[in-house]
């Protein structure tokens with residue numbers, strides 16, 4: 001049985017996703033206050049693995065997670081999954097029912113949620129919650145729990161159905177995400193992988209630092225992949241934090257490090273003076289491939 005750390009408290013989107021990915025497996029899921037705390041527990045060997053949200057269809061990268069992988073820790077990526085992150089408006093229904101029995105969301109004074117979740121529901125907030133201040137919480141479930149603990153204040157939260165059930169709150173409006181195909185990609189990181197079924201798709205993630213004063217270096221990096229017809233699925237620059245204008249490139253590549261061409265491409269970019277760190281070479285699973293274990 002693996003111990004898997006996740007952003008808590010119980011009922012976060014990550015927790016819901018963990019239940020889905022590991023359905024039927026007797027793993028122990030352990031909640032942490034921050035993604036950084038979850039990952040630190042894996043570094044300290046208190047947990048075997050961490051499940052971290054890395055990217056979202058609407059909001060883009062979850063920067064805390066990318067920066068942890070880039071700067072904070074040296075844990076290999078073992079797998080990735082796509083999960084539909086459906087957000088809901090959650091609260092205590094009795095606070096919003098009018099004398100004629102209708103739900104009046106204009107009474108919501110404050111809405112609590114994780115920054116990425118709020119960003120996924122901005123259209124709904126603008127249209128249906130005209131009087132609500134926005135307040136960030138450390139996770140969606142932390143917001144739902146807070147709303148439960150503070151009744152009669154006109155508070156509501158954005159979070160998962162699982163959180164609605166766990167904190168005995170009501171679903172004020174289901175599925176309020178701005179686009180119906182809102183997916184979040186999760187990474188499983190750590191040194192002790194569970195047994196995984198093979199996937200048709202493998203990915204490799206590398207971190208590249210360009211040599212200084214080398215005009216066209218990024219072009220050369222990209223062309224090392226291009227002429228070998230290796231597909232890149234993501235490239236993002238993150239500051240090295242060492243000096244202004246200096247960046248790491250976080251690159252997701254379709255294919256395994258064991259494939260014929262990829263080691264050659266990496267050797268070529270190293271030859272021009274780039275530093276390359278491999279963050280992992282791992283199976284990639286779509287939502288429908290849940291039975292991976």
Ligand SMILES: O=C(O)C(=O)Cc1ccccc1
Pocket residue numbers: 007011012013014015053056085114116117138139140141184
């Ligand atoms: O706060 C949560 O519930 C999380 O797990 C982070 C998150 C938020 C929104 C989409 C995906 C993950």
